[in-house]
Amino acid sequence: ARRKDDDKQPPKMSTPTTFWRLAGMSYMQYVNRAASCVTKALKEPAKSKALARSDFSYNASVWEAGTQGTKTNVTTFSAAGK
Amino acid sequence: MATTMRIAAQRASSRALAQMVQSRGMATEKQIFNQIQSTKNISKITASMKMVSAAKLKGDENRLATAKPFNLWAQSITGEPKVVEDADFSELPQKTLVVPLTSDKGLCGGINTFITRSVKEIVKKTSEEGKTVDIVVVGDKGRGQMRRQFGEKILVSATEVQAPGSYALTSTLASEIMSVAGDYDAICIVYNSFVNAAVYKQVYKVVTPFVTEGEGESLISYEFEPSTKSEILNDLGEYLLSSEIYEAWMDGAAAEQSSRMTAMENASKNAGEMIESLTLQYNRARQARITTELIEIISGASALEG
Numbered sequence: 001a002r003r004k005d006d007d008k009q010p011p012k013m014s015t016p017t018t019f020w021r022l023a024g025m026s027y028m029q030y031v032n033r034a035a036s037c038v039t040k041a042l043k044e045p046a047k048s049k050a051l052a053r054s055d056f057s058y059n060a061s062v063w064e065a066g067t068q069g070t071k072t073n074v075t076t077f078s079a080a081g082k
Numbered sequence: 083m084a085t086t087m088r089i090a091a092q093r094a095s096s097r098a099l100a101q102m103v104q105s106r107g108m109a110t111e112k113q114i115f116n117q118i119q120s121t122k123n124i125s126k127i128t129a130s131m132k133m134v135s136a137a138k139l140k141g142d143e144n145r146l147a148t149a150k151p152f153n154l155w156a157q158s159i160t161g162e163p164k165v166v167e168d169a170d171f172s173e174l175p176q177k178t179l180v181v182p183l184t185s186d187k188g189l190c191g192g193i194n195t196f197i198t199r200s201v202k203e204i205v206k207k208t209s210e211e212g213k214t215v216d217i218v219v220v221g222d223k224g225r226g227q228m229r230r231q232f233g234e235k236i237l238v239s240a241t242e243v244q245a246p247g248s249y250a251l252t253s254t255l256a257s258e259i260m261s262v263a264g265d266y267d268a269i270c271i272v273y274n275s276f277v278n279a280a281v282y283k284q285v286y287k288v289v290t291p292f293v294t295e296g297e298g299e300s301l302i303s304y305e306f307e308p309s310t311k312s313e314i315l316n317d318l319g320e321y322l323l324s325s326e327i328y329e330a331w332m333d334g335a336a337a338e339q340s341s342r343m344t345a346m347e348n349a350s351k352n353a354g355e356m357i358e359s360l361t362l363q364y365n366r367a368r369q370a371r372i373t374t375e376l377i378e379i380i381s382g383a384s385a386l387e388g
Contacts, residue, residue: 017309018317027317028253028324035249056251058243060258066233068225071241080254081261 029077111367118360125353131189132346139279139339145246146276146332153329156322163275163285163330166200171207173288175267179237180204180217181259181327183273183334184224186242191341193274193282193334194223198231200272200284205232216266218259237262247335252328260323267291269323273330274337280344282337289326292319 016022020030032054039050059071060080074080109117182201184194201217208215217232219225222241229236240255263269268290275285292300292315306314 016313018313021313026257027320028257031321032250032253054248054250056244056248056254058240058251058255060238060240062238063233063236066229066236068229068239074240074254074258077250077254077257080258 032077109363109367111364111371114360114364114367118357118364121353121356121360125350125357128346128349128353132343132350135339135343135346139336139343142246142332142336142339143276146336149329149332153325156325156329159322160287160289160326163287166203166272166284166286169203169286171204172211174204174208174213174215174270175290176213177266177268178204178208178213178215178288179259179263179266179269180215181269181271182217182219182221182224182228183271183330184219184221184227185334185338186222188223189342189345190223190338191345193338193341194221194227196284197224197272197274198227200286201228202231204270204272204286205235218262220255245335247328247331249324249328252331253324255331256320256324256327259327260320271326271330273334274341275333276336276340279340282340287326287330289323292316 020027025033036051036054039054040047042050055075057073057075060074061071062069072079180201182197184197205215215235216237217228217235218238218240219228219236220240220243225236225239225241238258240258243251259269268288270286270288272284272286274282276282294300294312294315300315
């Protein structure tokens with residue numbers, strides 16, 4: 001399995017112009033953060049209910065040649081893909 | 083006094099003989115009674131599980147109803163999901179990443195087996211055409227079934243996903259997939275699609291990354307502003323995969339609940355039938371016992387007279 005294949009980079013773009021790329025976020029990361037900002041504008045109790053709706057967790061594990069590796073619990077966006 | 087004791091002794095020995103005969107082959111009355119009790123408990127559990135599933139299905143159907151229009155724009159790019167049955171998968175490119183969506187919990191009927199079978203079909207048909215396939219499996223049941231058949235094809239597995247899903251979950255799953263999807267030509271999502279409370283079918287959709295320049299350039303009839311097209315297509319590609327997985331996830335969740343509801347209903351029905359036939363057996367055993375006791379008493383009494 002390959003996670004971060006440093007020897008095979010995706011086609012290099014010119015210097016990014018969008019601010020989220022410049023900040024090092026992917027588009028999905030940016031969109032989810034923007035959505036949670038909008039959710040935080042709600043008043044209680046709707047706010048905590050809505051924020052709780054987007055909680056998630058799962059266990060990811062990388063497989064090498066048919067054997068499962070160690071499981072890592074993923075609860076935040078930045079923990080995915082490690 | 084002596085006669086009573088003799089009768090009691092005779093009765094005891096005949097009962098012991100009768101019990102010996104019974105324990106050899108047929109179930110005794112007590113055993114059948116225990117079976118009936120445990121089957122009744124099971125049928126109570128399955129009936130309550132069915133009601134819980136029916137309630138959860140309502141929520142999942144609502145979530146699916148909101149997810150579908152959310153994803154319509156993506157369907158105009160990748161096309162509608164195609165049915166797996168009798169598909170030849172010829173449109174899959176040379177290197178495909180297959181993402182089957184399965185469940186973590188059991189007692190859900192055949193949904194996970196059907197998905198594993200669909201993945202097996204894909205692997206078979208693509209290898210016939212010399213193409214390669216790797217797998218990112220989501221769901222514990224799928225992982226267990228696929229590790230036996232395609233263990234060396236699995237790259238990543240995501241298990242114990244907290245239900246219900248949300249857009250945050252599916253966009254994280256999408257980024258999980260994209261971290262390994264660098265050198266693949268397409269991503270094929272395989273999942274169960276909810277038709278109605280009794281029917282679901284296996285479908286798949288193929289998500290190909292956008293081509294930013296050269297031949298086959300995507301979205302060529304549109305002008306892009308303000309950033310460069312390649313940047314926007316990168317972002318749009320992420321969003322496309324996220325959106326497709328979101329709809330597939332909601333669809334799969336609704337299908338899982340409907341399948342579980344049907345399975346539990348069938349289990350309750352079968353348990354009810356079992357209880358009926360066992361009760362008949364129990365009554366027969368009980369009557370046989372009473373008859374045996376009567377015979378003992380009567381033969382004991384006639385032995386006294388004679």
